[in-house]
Amino acid sequence: MFSIGQLSSQAQVKVPTIRYYEDIGLIDPPHRSEGNQRRYEPDALSRLTFIRHARDLGLSIDAIKDLIVLNANPDMPCKEAHVIANQHLKDLQRKITQLQQLSVELTRITQNCNSDTVGHCKVLEALGDHSSCKTDH
Amino acid sequence: MFSIGQLSSQAQVKVPTIRYYEDIGLIDPPHRSEGNQRRYEPDALSRLTFIRHARDLGLSIDAIKDLIVLNANPDMPCKEAHVIANQHLKDLQRKITQLQQLSVELTRITQNCNSDTVGHCKVLEALGDHSSCKTDH
């Protein structure tokens, strides 16, 4: 039996976040003490650890909800879990590509100014002008 | 003189976004028609184009606010604009590094399952377990 604070430090998830996860139905409401405080069983810790790691990997709460439902049915095919993970990986890689393009443009933009004053600043000029960019964004 | 819709299509910024920018003080409130509709001068277009491009490059509204203030004072030193742009570039590169690490982990995770059922799914296992990860996140 954990208090919410003990669960929090074990799972490395902040106390208000745990209550938030309960509110949105990501974890089950635990039993309460006589004084109405939350008391968790050990399985709440493994559930929360799963959520924590999936969040750290960047999965959305909705995706994690789906994964939790799957996790609860060990006899179901796991293909859907693979689809969720692969989709997230694809999203991630698209995002990386996009940020790399921005990084290229910004590198160019920040190396362009020989002036000292705003009036002739090439950085400010380039920040406002897409025509010298090499990529879309 | 543009209507908000004309400004919107010229600057490629949606109408509600333009009104939002006005609310938060990023653009000046324009004159109004007799019937209380917004009527913009050409300089509103260049301001909005600047904002659009800076946003596309990933700068925050706050950073853009600072840049706009600078832009209005052509005799000031432009060093501060360089600082803002460089800071953003650094943030961007840190973010890219972090996402690349996630991508590496997720690639490993998604290629690990030989099972067909949730009960033995390595993907689900690895999503919940940080101990097999090579990096922090």
Place this chain on the structure above:
DNA sequence: GTAATTGCTCTAGTCACTAGAGGTTCAAGT
């Protein structure tokens, strides 16, 4: 003149939390 489009304000919703107010319960020390 009338109908379609565009405009107006205001409120609330998005995502995943985080902060704070104002109060209650618990655990430890005396």
Place this chain on the structure above:
DNA sequence: ACTTGAACCTCTAGTGACTAGAGCAATTAC
């Protein structure tokens, strides 16, 4: 047993940068 202080409770509101929708008014085209 009593007191203190930490941890807990609920509820509301705020974050960033918009987006959606309701309910109405103005403009434009035919």
